[in-house]
Structures are given as structure tokens and as C-alpha cells.
Amino acid sequence: MTDTVGNSAFDTLTATVNDTTAPTADAGINQTVDEDTDVDFDGSESTDNGAIDSYEWDFGDSANATGATPNHTFADPGTYDVVLTVTDGGGNADSDSLVVTVNDTTAPTADAGDNVSVTEGTAVEFNASGSTDNGVLDSYEWDFGDGANATNATETHSYDSTGTYTVTLNVTDAAGNVDSDTMTVTVTEESSSSSSSSSSSSSSSSSSGTTEETGDDAEVVVETASEGTTKRSDVAVTNIDTSRPVVIPLEPPAGDTETGGAETDDSGTAGDSSSSTDETVSVAQLSMNVRNGDDFSLDVTTYEASEDEATSERFQRETGARPAGYVVVGHTIHDDDIEDVTFTFNVRKRYFEETNTGPESVALYRDEQTQWRRLDASLVDESEMRYVFEATSPGLSRFSIGSTVPVFETTAADITETTVSVGEEVELSVDVANRGGAGGSHELDLLVDGERVAGQTVGLGAFENGTATLSYAFDEAGTYELAVGDRVVGSVTVEDPGETETAASVDDSTAGADGGETDGGAADGDETGDDGGNATGWTLAVVAVLLAAGLGIAYRRRERDE
Structure with a gap:
């Protein structure tokens, strides 16, 4: 600014312009892939008037990722809405989505x-x-x-x-x-008369047959064959009285009678121990009301949950219960002619010890194809080795005997730092999921080279996810492999800080020696090197000056005396 006589003055100010323009997110085009196939995502076409600060992806199956170009695998067929959210340095955000169609390539x-x-x-x-x-x-x-x-x-x-x-x-x-x-x-x-076939596979370890009267005239013939922990009973029912329930007694579990003693054969003597099995579940009896008096047959097969991993995984995912075993009942009588089917079944007590549960958690589940239907079970008896339960079903099909328990799974684990010093803590971030239908606690074990060094208890509700932090400080240098339970996480390198400092000191000393030669060519570390040479030179100079001064004074005195 200048006044009328030419005097000038000036001042300044700073104007801050906020970025209020949102970026433009671009998640890419829709994709169609097969299940269990890696899908590449690319958000790099997103734009901003400045710079994009972050990319966040939501894949629509509870999984997430960050970064401009992540990849992801969809395990189950279906249609997934994938959302990309981009944020710039000014905190402005924008979202875009694409659809991933995952084809079902798994045959039934x-x-x-x-x-x-x-x-x-x-x-x-x-x-x-x-x-x-x-x-x-x-x-x-x-x-x-x-x-x-x-x-x-x-x-x-x-x-x-x-x-x-x-x-x-x-x-x-x-x-x-x-x-x-x-x-x-x-x-x-x-x-003219009904009979039953009693043939069984030559690989069966044991077989037996029983005939029981139920009602006034009904006759039930049961032929049972066992192989390992799988048992099949072929049942023929004749002379049915529809006014009475049809009761079908099946064999008691091998090696465990009502008193917990050894089984006996028809003669009353103890049976051969080689016929004993170690099945977790077994069916002791079936009872049902029928509307049709025609003869019919059943085949009742029980087997362990471990023998059908695919069904067990589906069962646990849909019900939150852990299967103990399965019962499959094939039948020639129509479903419409059956009602009020009562199952009396046994569960070995050892199962409850292994799963840390009690008999109150047990239920019978009926496979209705679209879902597993839970049927309440009542504890009615027990023997030395087993609990006995009863449950009522509207019909026959495949069943699972299971218990509602917490089922924990470590879904992810990461090391925050892969190189630390002795005494410095290493931290691991661990994601844990409870797939079960009951809440509970789970012990996370941190293993170093296969040995447990630390742990933490995580408590989660039913179908809940959580994150825990495990830490450990090493007292010796080296490279160690870390694992959480049976999940290998990676390795960490532990350095000794003393060794690092010593190495640095040696480097500094070497550098000083290399640059410390005197003009006279003194060797590294020689006392007459650079510092020593300078000191000697200064001493000689001072002596020379003093001598010159002394001679000058003496000369002037002599002239004066003359």
C-alpha cells in the first residue's frame, strides 16, 4: 500500500483451502468365478483431486481387506456384493460396489x-x-x-x-x-409265513438275532451286524396291532449292560470280548405308532461322527452343536403311516469327558434336508459307561446325536514385529471364532519351537468372534518359530543389543585409523601419528620464539652498555 507522498507498507496472510471434494471409488466390473478360486480385485482406477489415502474392501462373506489390489477366495457358491471404500487425505470418502457370482461346482x-x-x-x-x-x-x-x-x-x-x-x-x-x-x-x-433274512457281510465282526413279541400278535425280528464302530440292525415287523405302539428292542451296546458288566449270550455266559466295540452312540430301542397293519421292515445304522466329516461340518455350521454320531433309519413303511417315533439311545460317558460337557446338552437332530431340526432329549437312565436318553420324532430319516458346546477355531494369527532385541517383547495378534451354539472359554497357547511359553484365556459367546494378543520376551538371541496351538504363524529373529553396539564401535575405530595418517607417513595407531605430530611441532615453535626473544633482549642490552 502506498500513500500520496510515496510511502509504502505491506502485510501478509495465509489462506488455508480445505479439501471438500470426495474421491471417486472404482471397484471394477462384476465377476463370475467358480467356488474356491482366487478372485483379483483392483481399485486402482479410483481417482481424487489429491491422493487417495486408504482402500477398504468388504467381500460380502464377513471377510475384509485393505489395499488397492487384494485377492480373495469364496468358499461357498452364491452372489456376493463386494464394496470398496476409498478415503483421501482430507478424510473425504466414496464407495463403489461390484457383484461376484460364485458358481457351484461341487456335485451332490x-x-x-x-x-x-x-x-x-x-x-x-x-x-x-x-x-x-x-x-x-x-x-x-x-x-x-x-x-x-x-x-x-x-x-x-x-x-x-x-x-x-x-x-x-x-x-x-x-x-x-x-x-x-x-x-x-x-x-x-x-x-405263507413271514421270515427274515439273517445274512450279513463276511467282514462284520459280530452278528446276532432276536425275536420279540410286541402287543398281542405283533412280532419283531432283529438281525444285527457290527463292523468296528458301525452297527446295522435289519428289522422285520409282522402281525401288527395298530392299536398298540410297535416296540423294537435293539441290541444293547457291546461291552456295557445295564449294570455295566460284560454282555452274556443266550446261555447266560459272558460273550467273547472280541465282539465288543467302542461306539460313542447306539440305539437301544425304537417305539412308534403305525396307522397301517401291513408288514414292514427297517434298517437302523449307527456310526461315528468322524466317519462322515462333510456331514459333520455342515451339521456343526448349521446347528452350533458338535455331533457325537449318526443314526440312519431306512424304512419300507410310508412316512404318512408313522407317528410319534420314540428313540431310546445311549451316549458313552467318555464323550462328555472329552468335550467337557454334561448330559443336559444332548439333543436329537433330524435331517430334513433344508435344515437340521432339533428334538429335545431327556435323560432317563444310566449305566456304568453310558447315559440313556429318549427323544420323540415325527418320522424316520437320518439323525444326529449331538451336544451344544462351544467350538473354538483360530482363524488368523500375525506377528507384529519379525525382528526384536533380547528382552523386547514379541506380540502376536490372534483372531478366534466360536463356531458353537454355547458360550465358553478357550485357552490359547503360544509355542516357541514346539514348546509352550505363554498363554491366554479367551471367553466368547455363541457364534462370536474376538481378537487376543499374546506376547513373549526372549532372553537369548537366535531365530525362533512361533505357533499358536497347531497353527504355525512364522519366525522371529532376536538380536543381542550388546553385539550390535560392539560392531558399531569397531567400525568407528577402523574409520578413525584409516583417516589418521600423518604427513610423515606414520602407521595406524602410531603415537607419532596425527595428534602426536602436531603436539611436537607446537613445542618446537614455542621454544624457537623464546630463544629469539631472549637473543633480542641480550643484543639491546649490549648496545645500551656501549
């Missing part, structure tokens, strides 16, 4: 049921409810081997002629994946 597993033998004209019930898929089964197709076909999960068909028929079941899921299974129907001539 068809289960046509077990082979059956009937007399001509007898209705045979076919049940495909044991078929499974990672999604939903879309169609069932039966070929009964005599030119007849059907398209429902459960069908009834009768054969007019004797012979052996191969029945084929084709199941198709919603994605068009197909699987087939076959069974054999043996049709014999109708005889």
Missing part, C-alpha cells in the same frame, strides 16, 4: 438307500433323504428298474414279478451338478 452325493428284499406285490418305500449337497438339491429322479420312474425324494413302488431289480437314483442340485447311486431290490414269491 446321492444316497439311494440300502438293498432290500420283499415279496412280490409288497410296496417298497424309497428314500433319498440321505443325499447331500453343499447347497440345495433341486431334483430327484428314480428309475426302479422295471420301466417305472418317479421324481420325489421319497417314493413308494411295488413289483409284480419276482427277480432282482437295480434301482438308480439321480440327484441334481440347483447348479446342475449331478450324482447317481444304486440299490438292489430282490423280489421273491409270497410265502
Whole structure:
């Protein structure tokens, strides 16, 4: 600014312009992939008037990632909305989304049921409810081997002629994946009296047969064969009185009678111990009301949960319960002719010790294809080795005996620093999930080269996720492998700070020696080197000056005296 006489003055100010312009997010185009395939995402086409500070991805399956170009694998088929959120340095944000369609490439597993033998004209019930898929089964197709076909999960068909028929079941899921299974129907001539076949596989470790009267005239014949922890009982029911429940007693579990003693054979002597099995679950008895007086047959198979990992994983994911074992009941009587099926089943006490649960957590679950239906179970008795339960089902199919327990899983673990000094703590961030339907606590163990060095207890509610931090300080230098439980996390290098300082001192000393030579060529470290040479030179100079001064004074005195 200048006044009228030419005097000037000036001042300054600072103007701060805030960034209020949001960036533009670009998540990319929609993608279609197969399940369990890596999908690459690219948000680098996102723009801003400045610089983008962060990228955050939500993959729509509870997984997340950061960065401009992450990748992700979708384990289950379906449609996922993937959202990208970008934020600039001014805190302005924008979001964009894309759709990932994950194709179902896993074929279903068809289960046509077990082979059956009937007399001509007898209705045979076919049940495909044991078929499974990672999604939903879309169609069932039966070929009964005599030119007849059907398209429902459960069908009834009768054969007019004797012979052996191969029945084929084709199941198709919603994605068009197909699987087939076959069974054999043996049709014999109708005889005047009912009988049961007692044949069993030559690989079975034991077999037995019993005949029981239920009601005034009903007769139940049970033939049981066991192989390891799998047991199958073939049941024939004749002379039925529909006014009374049909009670089907099955064999008690091997090696455990009502008093906990050894089993006895028909003669009252102890049975061969080689026939004993160690099954976790077994069915002691079935009881049901029937509306039709026609003869029918059942096949009751029990097996361990460990023998069917795919079903066990699905069961645990859908119910939050841990399976102890399975019971599959095939039947020739139609579902509409059955009601109030009461299961009396046993669970070995050791199972509760291993899972840290009690009998109050047990329930019977019925596989209804679209879901597992929970049926309450009551504790009615116990022996030395087992608890005895009862539960009522509206019908027959595949069942799981399970208990609601916390099921913990370490889903991720990361080391915050991979290089530390002796005495400095190493921290691990651990993600934990409770897949079970009950809350509980879980002990995380930090292992160093396979040995436990630290731990922490994590408490989570049902179906809850959490994060814990484990830490440990090393007292010796070296390289160590870290693991959380059986999950290997990585390695950490521990350095000795004393060794680092010594190395630095040696480097400094060497540098001083290299640059310390005198003009006279003194060797490194020589006392007459740079510092010593300078001191000697100064001393000689001072002496010379003093001598000169002394001579000058003496000369002037002599002139004066003259």
C-alpha cells in the first residue's frame, strides 16, 4: 500500500483451502468365478483431486481387506456384493460396489438307500433323504428298474414279478451338478409265513438275532451286524396291532449292560470280548405308532461322527452343536403311516469327558434336508459307561446325536514385529471364532519351537468372534518359530543389543585409523601419528620464539652498555 507522498507498507496472510471434494471409488466390473478360486480385485482406477489415502474392501462373506489390489477366495457358491471404500487425505470418502457370482461346482452325493428284499406285490418305500449337497438339491429322479420312474425324494413302488431289480437314483442340485447311486431290490414269491433274512457281510465282526413279541400278535425280528464302530440292525415287523405302539428292542451296546458288566449270550455266559466295540452312540430301542397293519421292515445304522466329516461340518455350521454320531433309519413303511417315533439311545460317558460337557446338552437332530431340526432329549437312565436318553420324532430319516458346546477355531494369527532385541517383547495378534451354539472359554497357547511359553484365556459367546494378543520376551538371541496351538504363524529373529553396539564401535575405530595418517607417513595407531605430530611441532615453535626473544633482549642490552 502506498500513500500520496510515496510511502509504502505491506502485510501478509495465509489462506488455508480445505479439501471438500470426495474421491471417486472404482471397484471394477462384476465377476463370475467358480467356488474356491482366487478372485483379483483392483481399485486402482479410483481417482481424487489429491491422493487417495486408504482402500477398504468388504467381500460380502464377513471377510475384509485393505489395499488397492487384494485377492480373495469364496468358499461357498452364491452372489456376493463386494464394496470398496476409498478415503483421501482430507478424510473425504466414496464407495463403489461390484457383484461376484460364485458358481457351484461341487456335485451332490446321492444316497439311494440300502438293498432290500420283499415279496412280490409288497410296496417298497424309497428314500433319498440321505443325499447331500453343499447347497440345495433341486431334483430327484428314480428309475426302479422295471420301466417305472418317479421324481420325489421319497417314493413308494411295488413289483409284480419276482427277480432282482437295480434301482438308480439321480440327484441334481440347483447348479446342475449331478450324482447317481444304486440299490438292489430282490423280489421273491409270497410265502405263507413271514421270515427274515439273517445274512450279513463276511467282514462284520459280530452278528446276532432276536425275536420279540410286541402287543398281542405283533412280532419283531432283529438281525444285527457290527463292523468296528458301525452297527446295522435289519428289522422285520409282522402281525401288527395298530392299536398298540410297535416296540423294537435293539441290541444293547457291546461291552456295557445295564449294570455295566460284560454282555452274556443266550446261555447266560459272558460273550467273547472280541465282539465288543467302542461306539460313542447306539440305539437301544425304537417305539412308534403305525396307522397301517401291513408288514414292514427297517434298517437302523449307527456310526461315528468322524466317519462322515462333510456331514459333520455342515451339521456343526448349521446347528452350533458338535455331533457325537449318526443314526440312519431306512424304512419300507410310508412316512404318512408313522407317528410319534420314540428313540431310546445311549451316549458313552467318555464323550462328555472329552468335550467337557454334561448330559443336559444332548439333543436329537433330524435331517430334513433344508435344515437340521432339533428334538429335545431327556435323560432317563444310566449305566456304568453310558447315559440313556429318549427323544420323540415325527418320522424316520437320518439323525444326529449331538451336544451344544462351544467350538473354538483360530482363524488368523500375525506377528507384529519379525525382528526384536533380547528382552523386547514379541506380540502376536490372534483372531478366534466360536463356531458353537454355547458360550465358553478357550485357552490359547503360544509355542516357541514346539514348546509352550505363554498363554491366554479367551471367553466368547455363541457364534462370536474376538481378537487376543499374546506376547513373549526372549532372553537369548537366535531365530525362533512361533505357533499358536497347531497353527504355525512364522519366525522371529532376536538380536543381542550388546553385539550390535560392539560392531558399531569397531567400525568407528577402523574409520578413525584409516583417516589418521600423518604427513610423515606414520602407521595406524602410531603415537607419532596425527595428534602426536602436531603436539611436537607446537613445542618446537614455542621454544624457537623464546630463544629469539631472549637473543633480542641480550643484543639491546649490549648496545645500551656501549
